[in-house]
Amino acid sequence: MTTQIGPGESGPPRPPVPPAPAEAPPPRVNYLNVAYGVKSWLLTTDHKRIALLYLAGVTLMFFLGGAFAVLIRLELVTPAGDLVQSETYNKLFTMHGIIMVFFFLIPSIPAVLGNFLIPLMIGARDLAFPRLNLASWYIYMIGAAFTIFVLVSGGVDTGWTFYTPYSTTYSNTHVVAAGLGVFITGFSSILTGLNFIVTIHRMRAPGLTWFRLPLFVWAHYATSLIMVLGTPVIAITLLTVVLERTLHLGIYDPRLGGDPVLFQHLFWFYSHPAVYIMILPAMGVVSEVVACFSRKRIFGYEVVAMSSLAIAVIGFLVWGHHMFISGQSTYAGLVFSFLSFLVAIPSAIKVFNWTSTLYKGSVSYDTPMLYAIGFVGLFTIGGLTGLFLAALGLDVHVTDTYFVVAHFHYIMVGGAIMGYLGGIHFWWPKITGRLYPEMWARVAAVIVFAGFNLTFFPQFILGYLGMPRRYHAYPEEFQVLNVMSSAGASILGLGYLLPMIYLVWSMRYGPRASANPWQAKGLEWQTASPPITENFERQPVVSEEAYAYAPEEEARVV
């Protein structure tokens, strides 16, 4: 994309840029130093500052959720339930799931990177509704406060899935508060999604047509559709759980004339698409990173863009694959299985397209690229094991075992978190104006990859052997694999702590970043690092496709 440009350098080939020396020119005014003080942050309507507020929120929740994971893995080192009591163990995995899914994975990439980058990428001054954007952060924080209240007041033990009638009738824990926490934070998703959709439709820079949009923006567009259309369903569903618990409405409990399986339909009608809320944005990040670090347009750009939409649409039709053995009709199972196989295809296409982008590219191995390559590998395994689960007769055996646990961790931790970390590293210079220490970052990426596989690969075997999920104690023959998994988890934990340390360190001591340290394409790289509050000094105008790393005349079609 070519533009008139703000401060900083731009345009066609420049001499190689060594990382800017630390004693670079004194900082200009930018969105970070334009105002100081708590109030200037808590009342800001700048999408970049709100993104950082979210960054603080989700990081806190990530380490909180991670602490529960540590305790879970510690308990599972021995077969006997000897570290904590069963009640406690059940609360641990429930809090872990609720926090990681609703308060980390769902908001992570959209609310942090999406918030920061979408206006920059489309050449806008801000999101369409800046105050609504701030409101969604507050709503998120209120939801998080409810969850933390649940935590300190004794916890909740229903599992993140809140299955009825356990949640409505039998559990003696804080189901109502936990349900309300998720209910509330849902509105933050809805508002963010709405904001993105309107922004992408209405505020693109002159010349920035739909098919010139970066794939990151396409992915967020698809994600936003799911957020807006799906989240209200989970909101109402959780509200009915709260109502049944408090007023004894007979919706789910068969003793009151309700149907417990109905809850599962409603829950998964949202929660399956929600898994795509977690993965699509990560796919968007990977597209940006792969293009930049192979200096090439993404192979089959249009197909990659459209596959995001296909995933969003078909993703709404496969919820029943979580219920093959729950008593839904055999024929319903057949239809849901078929559609689940279809939804795997667009994901496969993306993997092939990223791979082909490397072909005849100029590949460098900077940290974001290491994460992107890690993403492709782990997502491939996660997606392929999704096929095991979508195969009806096989799912009967592996459903509700550690096989499922491994599958979704490969996608959500191996995929979504790898994407998130890759994105954070990639845009860190833009966000903070500083470079992170590359060597440490590469080491951390490798540790995360190795630790991840050691943690979760044994769980596939464990699941096929028959170890059910959510087990506090287990038969002895499963111990070896569990010990491997716990050992891997400690490596993984280290891998996550490292970036936390060196990224914070770099905010103060990192060398100053130029406007475009990666020599990347995309409007966000054509304004200063960090950008000014208004994003661009002059309205950018776009006259090129996305990822035009080489002049168009050289393009060739195989």
Add this chain to the structure above:
Amino acid sequence: MGTELPLFPVPASTMAGRVDALYLFLILVSVFFGVLIATLVVSFAIRFRRRSPDERPRPIHGSTVLELTWTLIPLGIVMVIFLWGAEVFFAMARVPPASMDIYVVGKRWMWKTQHMTGQREINELHVPVGVPVKLTLTSEDVIHSFFVPAFRMKKDVVPGRYVTTWFQATRTGTYHLFCAEYCGTKHSGMIGTVTVMEPAAFQTWLAGGATGTSLAAAGERLFQDLACITCHRADSEGRGPKLEGVFGHPVTLASGERVTADEAYIRESIVNPAARIVAGFQPVMPTYQGLVSEESLMQLVAYIQSLGGPATAGPGAALASPAPAIASPAAAPRSRGQGR
């Protein structure tokens, strides 16, 4: 800590081999694609590594042929997996005729099983090898899931309704029984064993634990104690329909609909009689919801099943007659040859 590291649970049912075969096929497919992607990514990353900071490779826009290839080939493969998975699933759903009936109730946090001959077990289940066993399951409280890894069999047990599944053991031994659906505090303690025995040994076991009262006989006593008998009289003079010859046969409802009277229908008629009214009768039957435990309900069902008489036709028909159901353990020695 075990020293060896098995990758499969023992295959101990007719389904185990079929599920394992599909699993192995999927592993093959995954290894193929996994290795393919990994090799391509790594070799491209090395071969096309950046050699000079100013490199600007020529863009490649895409290729319809390639993209169609990697859409259609995976599509073909997943359709094979889909059909294969569906075939195994339908075999799991189709209960073979003349199976031996066993009733199971899940309750936080135990499994209660009842044999037709009256034996009752807790967190244990004894079955003969080589005989198809049909399980009718329900829960007294929350959702549980009846999981026997060695049989590759799992079924959610939902309160308020009957679900059925079946297995045919192929190997004697003792296997894990797990609850696979999270059900609260002692979910991981809701475990037990399934013991598969030689038919003769099973006969001895049955005789040893005999209470003298079969399930149907226990049901008959309940039928009198709960005063069902006042309305349901064998001479058709009561206010309710005569229950002889009902089970396994079609019933015409007041709505005009015809349904087959299976276990689920009988259960519903007792706990929620208003749901489906038999044609020609008034909805006067009181509900027994909450008055009869799930286990007693199962005894009543077994009793009404025993009144079913010879089946006419229909898929459920073969299960209708009490005689083969009760007799099947006795018949087991004869089926040993075919079972294995």
